Amino acid sequence: MNPLRLVYLGLAIWGAIHPMSYFIAWFQEHGWQLGPMIDAWYVNNATSGLVWDLTIAAIALTVWIIAEVAVRRNWWGLIAIPATFGIGVSCGLPLYLFLRTRPV
Numbered sequence: 001m002n003p004l005r006l007v008y009l010g011l012a013i014w015g016a017i018h019p020m021s022y023f024i025a026w027f028q029e030h031g032w033q034l035g036p037m038i039d040a041w042y043v044n045n046a047t048s049g050l051v052w053d054l055t056i057a058a059i060a061l062t063v064w065i066i067a068e069v070a071v072r073r074n075w076w077g078l079i080a081i082p083a084t085f086g087i088g089v090s091c092g093l094p095l096y097l098f099l100r101t102r103p104v
Contacts, residue, residue, distance in 0.1 A: 008098035015090030016083070058084045058092065065096055074100065 001009075023037070030036055041051045062081050069077050077099045084092025 002101075005098055005101050008094045008101065011094035012083075012091055012098055015092075015094055016087050019088050019090055054089055057089045061089060061093055061096065068100070072100075076102075 026037060026040070030040075040047075042048045061084055065077055065080055069075060077096055080092045080096035080099060083095050
C-alpha cells in the first residue's frame with residue numbers, strides 16, 4: 001500500500017474514533033437520545049454555523065461520490081456515504097479517498 005493511501009486510511013480511522021469519543025461521552029452524560037444532542041448542536045450561532053458547514057460539506061461529498069461511482073463503477077466507494085452521515089465528514093472524506101485510490 002502506498003504512503004498516500006496509508007495517510008487516507010489513518011485519517012479515516014482518526015476521523016471515526018476521535019469525534020465518536022466525544023459523541024459517546026455526551027450520550028453517557030445526557031442519555032442515549034438523539035433529540036437532545038441535535039438540540040445541543042444549535043445552542044448558539046457558532047455551533048449552528050458549524051453544523052450547517054458540515055452538512056453542506058457532507059451533501060457535496062455525497063454528490064461527488066455518487067457521480068464518481070456512476071462513472072468509475074467503484075461500488076465500494078458508496079460505503080463512505082453512511083460513514084459520512086453516521087460518523088462525520090472527518091471519516092467519510094478520507095475513507096472515500098482511501099477507497100478511490102486503490103489500485104485498479
